[in-house]
């Protein structure tokens with residue numbers, strides 16, 4: 181029987197060492213609850229790191245998007261624009277609020293929301309009298325969208341922006357952290373993200389009043405009273421004090437993780453330099469990516485297809501993934517509008533068809549990366 185070679189993950193949790201001491205402290209003080217000192221400190225420390233005035237630690241990034249929409253008063257029948265090339269968590273909360281998503285295509289320069297497609301969508305909305313209540317801009321795979329162009333358009337129409345920075349914690353745009361550029365920013369600490377609490381999220385904003393309100397909604401909207409009094413609908417969306425302890429430890433190694441992710445990207449870039457059919461996801465010079473996932477595309481003229489690469493890696497016990505399937509192509513969202521950057525087809529669809537997310541696990545050693553490089557290079 182063939183010995184199974186060492187498993188290499190796409191992106192797995194990578195503890196730094198200090199997480200357990202925060203968790204221990206929570207146990208010793210019996211703060212085993214959905215609030216407590218770790219929650220308060222994690223919020224403060226994350227807000228300081230990104231340069232936001234306030235933050236609310238929540239049970240998921242999805243929950244953070246949900247409450248950001250609610251804070252912007254998005255309700256039944258309202259329209260919300262969202263990047264199409266993303267994970268479904270970006271737009272599911274639009275439906276939770278009984279609002280209507282409209283999907284916007286990507287461009288080839290950034291892979292993120294295309295300002296040209298966004299402009300088309302805004303003009304169309306103006307004609308139809310349904311200007312969106314919010315635009316959700318995703319910073320895909322750790323790289324910021326070209327925010328100034330998007331913001332300029334949104335300002336023209338008076339539309340606030342929610343940044344889905346679930347994948348881009350620590351990445352910057354013109355010197356500012358992603359997540360702090362729009363009205364609200366959200367981060368995710370799911371197990372596969374650049375830092376993790378096993379599961380969790382954070383909402384940040386300079387609007388401290390809104391963040392206070394979000395914390396109220398997230399703890400079942402309990403009014404000030406001896407008995408349980410509720411004048412508003414509540415949610416159970418707070419982060420546990422145990423998990424916030426993991427987050428505090430993880431935040432200490434975020435910069436190290438970004439450095440390693442960057443080395444992983446550069447390793448692939450160097451390894452595939454001479455293979456004309458492979459292109460790495462472009463890196464934009466307006467900011468610093470956090471390189472959460474290293475993603476490549478295969479030329480449409482290549483005999484090697486993305487599936488061939490994924491299967492070859494899988495055979496050697498190595499994880500890889502297609503690029504996100506765009507939301508406008510998802511059966512659950514097929515009835516909603518989509519604005520493409522192209523006359524025919526779309527850029528997001530093309531990237532989905534030609535893309536492969538390569539292993540980007542920060543626990544990889546050089547030997548692991550060489551194994552991957554050789555398997556991929558061997559196909560071309």
Ligand SMILES: *Cc1c(COP(=O)(O)O)cnc(C)c1O
Nearest residue numbers: 240241242267269270346368370
């Ligand atoms: C992971 C992710 C989310 C959701 O975060 P959860 O914490 O898993 O709810 C949202 N948007 C994007 C783009 C993501 O990658």
